[in-house]
Amino acid sequence: MSALADTRPVALVAAAHPGPAAAVTLLAAVLAVAVDMPASRVVLVTAAVAAGQLSIGWSNDLIDLSRDRAVGRQDKPLALGTLDPRVAAAACAAAVVLCVVLSLMCGLPAGLLHLGCVAAGWAYNLGLKATVWSWVPYAVAFGLLPAFVWSAADQTGSVPWWLLSAAASLGVGAHLLNVLPDIADDDATGVRGLPHRLGARRLPGAAVAVLVLGSVLVLFGASVPLVVAVAGVVVVAALAAVVLRGHGKAPFAAAVGIALLDAVLLVVAL
Template sequence: MTEDAGLPATLATEPPAGVPAGVPTAPRRRIRDALPVLLVRAAHPRQALLTAAALALVAAVAGRPGREVLLVLGTVLVGQTVLGWHNDLLDRERDRRHERTGKPVADGRLDPGTLWFALCCAVLVLVPVAVAGGVLAGACYLGSVVIGCLGNLPSRLLRTGLLSWLPWAAAFALYPAFLSYGGWGGQAEGDPPHLAMVGLAALAGVGVHHLCALWGLVDDHEDGWTYLPLRIGLRLGATRLLIVSLVFLAAVTVALAAVGRQVGL
């Protein structure tokens, strides 16, 4: 056994050039192994940024002032971070078993206890930030995050079963209410969302679910999952499922834009 056997692979380094063998040297950490970087990677940053940007764009198109648009952006970023961290914590053993890359909790670079602490801090930040756009609007967004966390649980009925689309549809269905009721300050209270927007947002959630599921279909099939995207993927193939998902999402987006132009949020 070598002297570095007890150290994580990212910390075991050779002596720098010019330093004689046997002289103690401080282990060098790469930037990508720094704690802030690992926390960002565990937050599913691409999905978080896309979701936050999409809702902020809708708020801007709806005529919300700049400060409210930024509040929507910040609220959704924190909420999506909570969902990403929660997902990686629950899936760390499964991610390790399938040797998935980009999962710092699963590969041992990020301690689960540290991430749980960060997650609790993020929740403490999320609640007042969400309510800052109005109590009712904040409650709607917090409800969507709770539903998303429930969807992360390894349930044979929801996450891995035929009703896997339900948490996604329910969480997305609350987005129009979050935007329509929102404003600036805890006392802000807008109008209720139109039912057509709620229904279309739920359909968008179903489409996003199928799109996100594409990248794990092989692993999910190995684990015996029977959820809807996998069943469709087995019939159509991954490429066709990708095309169908993109076309479906494009159609829903066009419908949202058309209905929104007529009736607003």
Template sequence: MTTEPLARRERRRALAHTTPVLLLRAAHPRQAVITAGGLAIAAAISGRPGREVALVLATVLVGQAVLGWHNDLVDRRRDASRLPSGKPLADGYLDPGTAWFALICGVLLVVPLSIQNGVTAGAAYLASVGVGLVGNVVLRNGWLSWLPWAAAFALYPFFLSYGGWGGAATGEPPEPVLVALAALLGVGVHVLCALPGLVADHEDGRRHLPLRIALRIGATPLLVLALAWTVLAVAAMLVVGNSVGLAQ
């Protein structure tokens, strides 16, 4: 009666520490799935065929995994100061070299996937990934911490409106109001993603925008404000998309 559950727990623990599972955890899978799923749904709503929706989903999943691995690599030493951090790289379960290898493989995969959406659409998505990578290194500790998020999200309507199937696919420019709303959505997502780490960031001396606001109004009001901001941005995008469409 006692050895069976113990053996099962040991198997689960061993599985949790295998390299594929550790890489999955380090890829920030929740954020990757939400972002990829949201863009795939937007592509479906805009009338794109199934294979193009699946392509959008795959492209964004790989791109988000690259961003997740890079984020954990950049923050590895800081996260390691608070063990257990819950992050495989910081806790020493995942070798940094393995994560870098996965990141490079992800980049080599996301480039052809992006271009398969069309050269212009692919360039827009690759630019958003590039902005995210830069944002993992700079601007994240000050007033302008929101800027990479806003810029990356503002590129998503370009990725969708110019997208199609194959490198020769062409589209039309996105509606400017949708670009602006996507940027606002990125700011809201930035605040929501920053909320769980506010205490640690404060102890480390970081002063990004969400932390500065939280120090003034409190974390709970900031959560309510960020949720309302994000929901309103999504709702506005749905209304605008339904009334004028995605592209001009």
């Protein structure tokens, strides 16, 4: 068996951006549980989101293949040659078909909402990532995710505006944080999204501002008990101070902490 065959399954997973894909899929699953979906429905919603995230991850590395090779990315299986682009393309196509089928099985309105989330991710990959509007796909995709879950659960009434806004804020904050480790490589290959225009120095502050906004929207929009709201504000303020004043890896870790707290608050608010 060839070395390529030995590494193909691992490489295929690595090319799908497994960290972000798993995080979004887990968030959708927990949101589905929070709105009291039947177990079979939770599985369906989770599978639809997983398929969509896989398609976004694989398409990202396929589209960026020449850029990743140009800067010598060692964490990209396609750029390293440990994954055949034809295999990744086939997997991506299968994920797209599966995503469409599973999304529509959640109901037409819910399915269209989720396909809107996935389309936003593809729009980012196909060019918006290199423009000042790079944040828009993240805002749309994350903002629509609770609406998708809400609709798939046949909830009565419309999803609260503050929940959509908080989720969109979480998405934009995630975008700003996600770009930070790759900002030098992106600059070298002509990718000039909003985070790159802000620059590495201003990026953590911008990210924390957006994430704090999301926290505030949930804490006060959901009318949580005063004690919980105060505790949440104190924790967010402490983490924000670390982002703005810390050194080394602490600011990035604190910003990720705020993002995780926002995700937890989204679930609790449902």
